[in-house]
Amino acid sequence: MTPSAALAPAERALGLIGPDLTEKSLRLHLEGLSGIDAVGLEERAAALGTRSIKTTSKAWALDTIIRLVDLTTLEGADTDGKVRSLVAKAMNPDASDPTVPRVAAVCVYGDMVPTAVDALGSAHGDPDEGNISVAAVATAFPSGRASLAVKTLDTAEAVAAGADEIDMVIDRGAFLSGNYGLVFDQIVAVKEACRREDGSYAHLKVILETGELNTYDNVRRASWLAILAGGDFIKTSTGKVSPAATLPVTLLMLEVVRDWHRLTGERIGVKPAGGIRTSKDAIKYLVTVAETVGEEWLQPHLFRFGASSLLNDVLLQRQKLTTGRYSGPDYVTID
Amino acid sequence: MVGRLAVPKTYKLYIGGKFPRSESGRTYEVLSKKGAFLANAALASRKDARDAVVAARAAFGGWSSATAYNRGQVLYRIAELLEGRRDQFVDELVSAEGLSRTAAVKQVDTAIDAWVWYAGWADKYVQVAGNGNAVSGPYFNLSTPEPTGVVAIVAPQSGGSLLGLVSVVAPAIVSGNTVVVVAQQSAPLSAISLSEVLATSDVPGGVVNILTGSPAEIAPWLAGHADVNALDLAGAGDLGWVDMQITAADTLKRVIAPEVGAPAPSLHRIVALTETKTVWHTKSLI
Numbered sequence: 151m152t153p154s155a156a157l158a159p160a161e162r163a164l165g166l167i168g169p170d171l172t173e174k175s176l177r178l179h180l181e182g183l184s185g186i187d188a189v190g191l192e193e194r195a196a197a198l199g200t201r202s203i204k205t206t207s208k209a210w211a212l213d214t215i216i217r218l219v220d221l222t223t224l225e226g227a228d229t230d231g232k233v234r235s236l237v238a239k240a241m242n243p244d245a246s247d248p249t250v251p252r253v254a255a256v257c258v259y260g261d262m263v264p265t266a267v268d269a270l271g272s273a274h275g276d277p278d279e280g281n282i283s284v285a286a287v288a289t290a291f292p293s294g295r296a297s298l299a300v301k302t303l304d305t306a307e308a309v310a311a312g313a314d315e316i317d318m319v320i321d322r323g324a325f326l327s328g329n330y331g332l333v334f335d336q337i338v339a340v341k342e343a344c345r346r347e348d349g350s351y352a353h354l355k356v357i358l359e360t361g362e363l364n365t366y367d368n369v370r371r372a373s374w375l376a377i378l379a380g381g382d383f384i385k386t387s388t389g390k391v392s393p394a395a396t397l398p399v400t401l402l403m404l405e406v407v408r409d410w411h412r413l414t415g416e417r418i419g420v421k422p423a424g425g426i427r428t429s430k431d432a433i434k435y436l437v438t439v440a441e442t443v444g445e446e447w448l449q450p451h452l453f454r455f456g457a458s459s460l461l462n463d464v465l466l467q468r469q470k471l472t473t474g475r476y477s478g479p480d481y482v483t484i485d
Numbered sequence: 486m487v488g489r490l491a492v493p494k495t496y497k498l499y500i501g502g503k504f505p506r507s508e509s510g511r512t513y514e515v516l517s518k519k520g521a522f523l524a525n526a527a528l529a530s531r532k533d534a535r536d537a538v539v540a541a542r543a544a545f546g547g548w549s550s551a552t553a554y555n556r557g558q559v560l561y562r563i564a565e566l567l568e569g570r571r572d573q574f575v576d577e578l579v580s581a582e583g584l585s586r587t588a589a590v591k592q593v594d595t596a597i598d599a600w601v602w603y604a605g606w607a608d609k610y611v612q613v614a615g616n617g618n619a620v621s622g623p624y625f626n627l628s629t630p631e632p633t634g635v636v637a638i639v640a641p642q643s644g645g646s647l648l649g650l651v652s653v654v655a656p657a658i659v660s661g662n663t664v665v666v667v668a669q670q671s672a673p674l675s676a677i678s679l680s681e682v683l684a685t686s687d688v689p690g691g692v693v694n695i696l697t698g699s700p701a702e703i704a705p706w707l708a709g710h711a712d713v714n715a716l717d718l719a720g721a722g723d724l725g726w727v728d729m730q731i732t733a734a735d736t737l738k739r740v741i742a743p744e745v746g747a748p749a750p751s752l753h754r755i756v757a758l759t760e761t762k763t764v765w766h767t768k769s770l771i
Contacts, residue, residue, distance in 0.1 A: 469711075476535050478542070478712020 157331050158338035163378040165414070173331035180330055180374055186366035186402065195397040198441055199434040208433070212468045213251055215432045216243060217277070219461055220285055220421070220454045222257040223485075224292075224389065230265045233258055237269035239483055240282050244465050246481065247472065253461065254450035255283035255315060259291070260308040267312040274312070277450035285315035285355070289340055292359075292388035294319035298336055305343040308352075315353040316344050319388060320372065322362045330375060337379035355383035355421055355454075360399045361391040369399055373406040383419035389456060394424025397434055404442040411443070420447075423456025429467045432460055458485060496526045496673065498533060498697060499680035501540030502690015508532045513698070515674060518583025526673045529698035531706040534665065537694035538712055541635045541663040544691030549632045549661035557607030559687045560659060564600045566682045571597075574647055574675055581672040582646065596651040599750050603655035606755055610660060614756045618763070625766040630759035632661035633739055634714030637707035639667050639700045642720040644746025646672035650679060652747045653719045656754035658692055662715070665694045667704060669720065673697035700724060708732045715739035715758050719748055 157163070157171050167175050203211055221240045223232060236256055244250040254277040258266050266284045267274055275281030286308035290296035296304075305316055318340045324332045337356060344352040356376035360369050376384050384403055387394040400422045407418045420439070426432055432455060439447050447453050462482040469477035496515075497504040509530035515523045527533075548556070567574070571593055578589035611629055618626040636657045641649030646669040657664045668676035680695045696703060701724050708716055708729035716733045718726045722743035730740050741757050748754060 475709035475711060476538070476706065478538075478710070481711055 155331065158335045158379075160334070160338045160341075160378060160380050162380060162414075162416075163334070166378060176330050176334060176375075176378075177328070180371040183367075183370055183374060186370060188366050191366060191402060192398045195401045195438065198401070198438045199397060201434075201437050203433050203437070209468075209471050211433050211436055212429060212464050212471070214436060214448055215429065215455065215464050216253060216461065216468075217251045218448070218450060218453055218455050219253040219464075220255045220257040220423070220456045221253045221461060222389070222423070222456055222458045224257070224259060224287060228259060228262060230262070233262045233265045234269045235483075236485075237266055237282075239461070239485075241270070241273050243461060244468070244482070247469070250465070250468065252277075252280060252282055254454055255285045257285040257287065257317065257456060260286045260288050260304055260311070260313070262286075263308050263311040263313045276314075283314040283450075284312060285317055286311075286313035287317045287319075287357075287388075289318040289336075291317070291319055291357075292390040294321050295323075298339055301336065302339055302343040305340050309344055309346060313352055315355060315383075316340070317355045317357055317385060319357045319359060320376065322359055325363070325368070325372060325375075330371075333372075334375055334379045337376060337381060341380040353382045353419075354380065355385045355419070356381035357385045357388055357423075358403075359388055359391055360386050360396075361393045366399070366402055369402055370406060373403050377406070377410055377418055381418070383421050383454070385421040385423055385454075385456065387422075387424040387456075389424030392425070395422035395426055395456075397438060400435060401438050401442060404439060404447075407447075408443045417447075417452055419452045419454065421454040421456055423454075426455055426457050427459050427463060429460075429464045432457075432464065493524065496524050496677045496697065498527050498529055498537075499677065499684070499693070499695040500533065500537045500691075501543070501694065502684060504680070504684070505533075505536075507698070508536070511698075515581070515672070517580050523580060524674060526677070526697045529667075529696035529703055531703060533696055533698075534703045534706050535710070537665040537696060538635055538637070538707070538710055540691040541665050541694055542712055544689055545632075545634055545661075545663045547689055548658070548663055548692045551661070553608035553611065556659065556661065557604050560600065560604035560607060560655070563682060563686045563688065564597055564604060566686055567593075567597045567600060567679075570678070570682060573678060577675050577678060578645075578647060581674050592645045592648050596645075596648040599648070600651050600655050602750050603659045603755070606752065607659050610752060610755050610759075613752065614759070615761075620765075623768040625768060626763065627766070628761050628763045630660065630756060631762050633758055633760050634662065635712060636662045636664045636715045636717060636758055637666075637704075637710070637713045638664055638717040639704050639719060639721040639724070640669050640676070641744070641747050642669050642671070642700070642723070647675040647679065649720065649747040650676050652750065653717055653754075654693055656750075657717065657758050658688075660755055660759050662758055663692045663694075665696065665707060665713070667696050667698065667700045667707075667720075670697075670699055705729055705732065708738075709735070711736050713738060715741075717741040717758070718743045 288305040289301035358372040507527040511528035512525040615629040620626040
């Protein structure tokens with residue numbers, strides 16, 4: 151792509167950068183973003199992680215975490231049965247306690263979407279109304295190494311099968327070699343593939359795979375790029391690369407989202423995924439969200455945890471709070 | 486010339502093969518029989534007990550699936566290391582319990598002998614406690630004792646701190662259980678020294694977890710903990726142990742009642758912390 155080549159006309163980018171939206175103008179914008187003070191960012195994240203959350207606040211935090219979880223199974227060995235049991239757990243996380251809220255969504259591979267939709271039945275819908283969404287990973291997850299035609303077909307199939315949310319991966323190779331325009335155009339194309347027959351769009355979560363982006367500056371650029379191209383959510387990781395979600399990276403992405411909100415009044419979601427296994431860790435994320443973008447972000451349309459083993463730990467903590475005794479892994483499901 | 490300053494030892498907990506301080510940051514003073522300051526020991530909290538149970542549960546899979554022969558060898562090796570540290574244990578018992586040197590030597594020797602005695606049972610208790618049952622059909626019917634899981638122990642609070650600890654820990658781990666043990670409150674130092682022996686032996690981290698502090702504070706949490714499978718109340722005679730037994734019954738724990746002093750070596754203590762599995766095998770193709 152030549153530097154002067156025009157990019158796909160994404161509404162947000164046109165609004166921010168202007169009508170002459172080209173590879174060059176996008177690059178100038180992204181590389182003009184101020185650098186990150188890495189030490190300051192990590193210290194800020196560490197400081198936010200030291201809050202002690204107890205009793206009623208902890209009970210509220212645990213229920214909020216459950217409501218924000220994208221319960222995930224992304225294994226090569228996934229079967230229909232496994233997805234059905236995942237859905238059963240999403241609808242009723244703790245069989246011994248019906249007061250436990252439902253999770254926000256189940257996250258599966260694209261070919262498992264019909265199974266998940268079928269298993270959810272009437273519970274399939276908007277998490278704001280107490281229902282559960284179906285999220286599908288698409289675009290040659292987790293590597294993203296496929297042609298654009300394959301990626302958009304992958305996405306369109308999942309949407310047609312009933313996916314409410316699409317988790318796409320960006321082409322990290324293209325991003326790291328400075329080919330921002332290619333990444334931008336692909337996100338715009340995938341966003342278009344999220345369009346349903348009735349003209350509405352499936353929510354698009356853009357996975358930056360921060361563990362492969364190497365620097366905080368790159369994470370900030372990728373976040374801006376994903377938002378400008380039309381992402382509804384920016385998501386840290388696939389969960390297949392280490393390090394996955396970390397608190398400093400999530401804080402940084404939340405800051406970008408905060409800046410975008412100040413600039414345009416528009417709210418973008420953030421989803422840390424991978425590596426969040428304990429309630430204690432998850433509560434640190436809640437604190438970070440509340441302190442960075444505000445408590446209004448603590449709702450399923452604006453913040454999610456991508457997790458599988460986190461839910462069990464939260465349930466154990468919840469049982470401890472309700473019974474006053476420590477619980478054990480025999481009292482939650484084996485995933 | 487200025488005399489050399491002694492370097493006092495920091496006594497910490499033993500959880501998951503590591504020596505952490507108490508999560509609560511608390512310590513208590515350990516005094517000699519005559520009231521002189523000996524050391525600061527960690528005063529474990531309920532969260533330390535929780536962490537210890539997590540470590541014990543994580544270690545259970547590996548330890549219980551090790552072969553009986555292997556477990557026996559590991560336990561013998563501990564006895565060898567105890568033997569090598571005899572003088573240290575004797576010195577500690579003399580200062581902490583106010584024993585005469587002869588009495589301290591006798592306690593250490595008895596403890597090592599008890600350890601060897603239990604180690605010998607590793608590959609034998611199944612044969613003695615298990616059974617081939619007679620059934621009216623073409624089947625083998627076999628009952629074998631298997632380790633029950635995580636055992637929480639209140640170590641004897643009198644009758645020798647080292648001997649008491651050895652007498653409750655050895656019978657629990659010999660069958661493949663993992664333990665969380667609350668050491669004798671008044672004389673915890675030999676328990677921590679024993680954990681140093683365990684840490685340098687072949688016992689995987691987490692098989693034995695040692696907490697120092699108040700059994701009255703920690704034991705009720707262990708009794709109620711849903712991930713603890715058995716409760717040995719050897720040293721809980723003064724603690725309202727009946728309530729703990731009732732709490733333990735809510736989660737179907739095996740419970741061993743308190744005793745006075747260090748329990749004498751017995752096969753009963755091994756078998757009480759196992760559960761019997763009975764299997765049927767067809768006799769065809771003989």
